[in-house]
Amino acid sequence: MTFLLLVLAIASEVTATVSLKLSEGFTKLVPSIIVVAGYGGAFFFLSQTLKRGMSIGVAYGVWSAIGVAAVATIGALFLDESLTAVQMGGIVLVIVGVLALELGAAH
Template sequence: MPYLVLAVAVLCEVAATTALKFSEGFTRLGPSLIVVAGYSAAFYLLSLSLDRGIPLGVAYGMWAAAGVALVAVIGVVLLGEGLTWVQVGGLGLVIAGVLALELGGQHPQ
């Protein structure tokens, strides 16, 4: 269950970051409200996932990797932004790093 809470936190953060692009420097009310609500919900849910047992380094690593990857995909698919092979490789390395954090913390029982 804590990983589901973390996943929803990431989605809230990604929604807020995407809305930030459309807020035009906080001059547009609708997107600005989504930014504030999204980041507020994201940090609250992140704190719940930590409280429910996900180690800080793992939670933040997953948060960062998933957020960066999703925002990059949204940029390409919805906003027409480019993504080079070097950037794709970088995203892969970030995801591999998070997997290393998660798997490295597993101890056989």
């Protein structure tokens, strides 16, 4: 259940972030509403994840790493944004750092 809540937090945050781009500075109503609801949902689900005992470093690390990778991928695939080899390498490093946090928490 804890990881499901974390997945919901990540999905909400990614949806809100993509909608932020689509809102064009909050000039478009529907994407703007999705931004507010998405970030609200993201923090609610993250708080529930923490309430159930996941460590904050691991929860936030996983949330941010998957969020960064997902938003960068969505931007490249659907929003006509670039994703260079250096950027992809940076994403890999973030994910490796999160894995190090997770493995370190297991001891």
